[in-house]
Structure formats: structure tokens, C-alpha cells
Amino acid sequence: MSDLIKPVLSRRQFLIAGTAVGGGLLVGCASPTPANRLGSPTDFPAAQGEVALNGWVKIGPDGRITVAVPRSEMGQGVMTSLPMLLVEELDARWEDVSVEQAPVARIYANTALLLNVIPFGVDDDSWVARVARSTVQRLGYALSLQVTGGSSSIRDAWEPLRLAGATARAMLIQAAAKQWQVKPQTCDADNGRVIHTATGRSLRYAELAEAAAKLAVPDDVPFKDPARYKLIGKPVRRLDIPAKTNGQAQFGIDVKVDGMAYAALAQPPVFGSQVKSFDDSAARSMRGVLKVVQIRDGVAVVANSWWRAKQALAQVKIEYTRTEHDQLSSADIRKQFERELQERSGFGFVSKGNASRTIEAAPKRLEATYWAPYLAHAAMEPINCVARVKDKKVEVWVSTQSPSLAKWKAAQIAGVDMDDVTLHVPLLGGGFGRRLEIDMVEQAVEIAKALDGQAVKLVWTREDDTQHDMYRPAALSRFEAALDKEGRVTAWSNKLVAQSIGYDSVKRLLPWAAADTPDKNQIEGAFDIPYDFEHISVRQVRPQTPVPVGSWRSVGHSYNAFFTESFVDELAHAVGQDPYQYRRQLIAQHPRHRIVLDLAAQKAGWDQPLPKGMARGIALHESFGSICAQVAEVSIDNGQVKVHRVVCAIDCGIVVNPDTVEAQMQSSIVFGLSAALFGEITLSQGRVEQSSFPSYDMVRLAQMPKIETHIVRNTHAPGGVGEPGTPPIAPAVANALYVLTRQRIRSLPIRLG
8 A cells, every 4th residue: 555545545435435334235245356247148139040158258159259249339439449458368360250249137237347446556456445446346347337437347357357268268178178079178269169188179169169168168268378368469450440430320410210200309407407399380380209208417409300309409489497596607706716725624635744734834845826728528429219119118229328227217217117118238439438327328218218119319419419418527626735955845735626426426316325435536646646745735625516417538538637646747847857757756656657658768869869849748546446647739820739759668567459549549649639629518597608619629630749649568457548548637727838838737728828
């Protein structure tokens, strides 16, 4: 355990204890060990001629290997990386592999997802950390959380998918040995065949699958020696790319069902408002209109085409209830945060030594306050869902990151059992946390209930998506540091004000269970910094506003990395030290962090001069079990920030597919750069001012920097890669701008002058 965390375990033990108690109440549930998660062939239904050997793999008569993928594919490559784990241990041919979206079942629960809610770093192997990790994994399994998020797909799948492949391989070898009447130890497997090493006889997996399925599942199957890996750690072409390039891939927006109607929805523009009354007489007389339906979230027009539904919706006269938020503005929220920062002491996540007393007595202090705005997700695929409610059965087609929650909510809205809900999960045209939410499922099923068995496709406009999001929280953070006579930092204090994502998320799902308790997601990346200061205080204030907030790519890390890495940079300049070397000496007790920092600086040529008018900035951040450092090369062109080059170093533990890692670093960097340069959701008169991409801009092709990714190779447990590249980019760019302008950027998005 790091010294940083030790002093405050007693203050946060109630969080861990609460989770442990929850786990203790689940004694009757199977423990989420890889062996438990093998499942049975019935978990993964086989088509005609196919044979399932467990809940993860089927073998067809033609030798086709089909792997169940329980995570949603939204561009991050799980349809390739997850099968690689199984196929590596199965010793099948990669060209014989195909994938299917797994059904909703407990064996597919994401047991690694809740690792993101416990307060322990990658280098903390204390008994408390181990117990907490085990407990939350057990809880995630018992709750059947089949969710894609938190950069957890590989972390969750690493053992069960490899074990599924290794177990299937052992059963196939045993079936062949039995047929040849030899010992299994005299046989081997390779490229989809079992081979008798002494005689050279061989049988294809397809010839053995039926016999293998009748055998008892073996215990204690060994994993392959990593030295023999053919797939893991190697660049492998993604299985989903061909269909995405030739138009065959089906996203949620592409779903069509026979006899399907279309729905457009009007929702209250002010948060907390509701429909008071409406006049739909003009809309009902328009061509193609089938019905006008009021649901909890607004008024929907159903028609025989979406455009007709949308045109008719514009003719519905809706009056909304007034609220106390009707005049709320972004300035009001900023003032509220500043007031709560000043007046509330907050919850102490870290208290090492006595930071406040040290700061008061210091000969020199450094203070800074930082701000980050609300942000929208702005995924390319508009929000949509197809639903049909007929004969007490429900069928839903939705691009979702939360299949288990979507199925549960559909059953709840329709008033049926979950077993009576059939869920289809197409490809996702971007998620970034927005599709963890299931509001579109609630709306579509509620509309479908009024249509006498007819399927309906609900599609939001871009404006709907921007103005009715669950936003990345706005955040305000105040730092104070004490410096001694030699310029050494002796105390670090940080108080953060931001809404609780956990509270808001639970309030939407289970209002009766929502409680305003300490939220690790809100303060992650602030309380768990790797820097070794003698006195540290990090406190959390959780204000409440009517603005709904949710998970956004890298969650709390997205703003806390900007705050902490900018202030560390301020400290370096305040004591006259090089920002890279300054960080390096502060992480002497964290060798993995130092390796990543050194790699980024070395590959960027940190000590090499740049052309006049350009500067470098550096940032280091740990998130989702991975450590990422970035160096940004920046200039100012006609008053605009120009990012020329980003050098990224990542330690994500064992690497499955390096091509995926590189692609995710590129994706997360441009995502974070868009937020840093342009991203801002503002309110006026209680409603969001932005509507679509012209008012919520992104990095364009001409603005895209050159990105270089360098991967640290080691044998540590897998970390995440979907999100860790996002947090460091904003502070790296802001720190470079300080070198150019000597003006410190303390508010996002970046604005010069």
C-alpha cells in the first residue's frame, strides 16, 4: 500500500465495509472465479450442426469457431481482442474464427467493472486492496452486471476466456485420445487439429466436438506458456472492420423490423420540467401519422416514417410546467460551486500529516483554482431504440453498453418478467459512457405499449442528444501548496467541487436507493496521485444541481488530471525546475510511473530544441489500471492553439492486441483534445444553449496532430486502454502553452488572451 493511502483507510473503510457487507449477503451465489464462469453449453445456444463446449465457444461442422463476446462493440475492438484470448488457448486457426454477441446471462457479468469504484492504485497489493478487489468482483458477478465501461473488458475477460479456450482444448484432446485409445499426454493440439505426436495422426476439431461435449469438464487445466503465444501480444487484424467498410455492419440506427413505425420525441427543454398539457389536433391530421403518445419524458408522434413523425411533432403545441430552475444559467452554477467551495469542508478522501497547518506556517505558498465545464458525449450515432410489446412479450433492439440493465428496465416498463424480454445488441456508433444510460429503452418501450403489438423505432435528433444528455460534470478545484526556504514542496491541499456521478446514476435507476455518499468516481485522479508529498489533504464537495450527470470517457479523471497535472507544473516552474525532472523526482517510489514518464520524454526528445514559436508540455496520469504519459508539441497560429505532435507512452500491463492499444490512444487523445480546445455545455434560462456540432465543435482533420504511441511491455495484470489516453492531453497542451505565453490556463476549454 502506498504511504499516500495508508493514513485514511479508517476514513474510507465504511465504503469498503459496505461493499463487503453487500458481498456477505450473497453467500449463496457462486463466486466469480474463472472456473465458475465457464458456464454450460446451454448458455450459448448452438445452431443446427454446431456444438457448444461451454458458455463461450461453439464449433461448427465446417470447423468454424464461434466465440461469445459479452461486451458491446463501439469501436474499441472487443470483437477481436476478446476472441484472441480464447483462441490463443484453444489453438485454433484465427481465420476460422467468428463472433456472436453473447446473450444476457450471469456468466457474462463484468466482474472487473466495480474495480473502478474502490480507492486503490495499480501498485497497491496490500491485503485491504486484495480483499476489496475480490469483494467487488463477487458483487458484480452476483448482480449480473453485463456492462461495457470503465476500460474493463480485457481486465474482466483475461482469465475466463483463456480458461474457456484451454478447457475446450483439453476436452478435444481427451476425445481424440479416447478414439485412438492412447493417453491424452501423448497428444497435442495446433491450428484446429489434435495430433498424436508419436504417429502423426490428426483429427480436426469439427470431427471431435460432439464427442468432446459429452465428456466431464476437466479441473485445473493449465494455461499456455506465454513464450508460445501466437496471438496475444501480436498485432491482429480486427474482425469487425470488413463489414464496417463494405456496409454490411448493422448499428442500432440501421435496424428495421417488418411493419415498424417510427417515433420522434419532444422532451421538456428545462431540467426538471414536465408536460403540463398539449394540443395534438394539427399533428393527428397530417399524412402518415399513426398516433400521438404522452410518456413520462415527453410527447411522441408515431408515423409511418421518421421524417413525417418529426414534421408532425413540430405541430404539437406543448405547454411545460414551470420550475425553480427556469432562469438557471452557467454563471449561477459557477457561483454555487464557488460558494460551496468556500463554505463547506467536504469529505476527506486523503489526509496525510497536517497539510493545513503546514501551509499556514509556510514561508511561501502557491494557490490556484481550476474550472472544467459540463461536457456532452456527442457520439456519432444518434440515440435510438426499436421496441415491440406484444402478447406479454417484449423485444428490444438497442445499441447499449448495458444489456443487463436494458433488459431489466424494458421488463419493468412493460410489466413483464425479464425472461419475457428478448434483447438484441447491434454495433454501437460510439458510446463514451452515454450508452450506459437506458433512457432510450424506457422511452421506446413506453411508446410501444401504446401501439397494439406494432414495433416502433425511436430516433433522437442531434439537438435532442446534445440538450438531453447525462453530462460530464462541471468541476471546480482549489489547490494550495506550501514551499520551504529551499523551494521544496512540503504540503499539498486540494478541495474539489463536482456533482456525484454515482448519486445521479443510482437516482435514475433506483430512486429509493440513491444516497449522497462519498463518490470515488468524482474525485478519482485527485486523491490517488503518485506524487510523494510530506503532507497531503484532498477533500470532496458534492453539490446538487438539476443538470443530470453521468459517466463520460475517463469519468472524474477527465477533469482531475487537468487540475492536478497543471498544478504540479505550476509547482515545477515556481521552484525553477524542469517539469519532467520535477515529476520524476516526486515519483521515486513508483517505478512503473517513472518508466512511463521516461519513455514519453525520451521518445519526444524532451531535451532537444524545437523551432521558434513551439513548446512542449508534459503530463502523467494513472487511470483504470493503466499509466499514461503524454508530451504535446504546441504553437499558436493566428491566435489559435495548434497541436502539432503528441507522444504517448502507456503501461497497460499485459498487451493483448498492440494495434488496438495504439488505436485507442489515438482515439482517446483526439477525444480529450476536442474537449480541451472546444468542449463546453452552457445553460441559459434553465436550458442547454448548444444544439449540434456547429455549436459543439470537434477537432477537424486539418487540426489533428501527429500521434505516436509507445507501449511499455511487461507481465503485470491487464489494465484498461479505452480511457487512460484521454486525461493527460488537456494538461499537456495547457502546460506547453504556459511555456509559450507565460500565462497559466486554469479553465477549460482553452481560450487565449
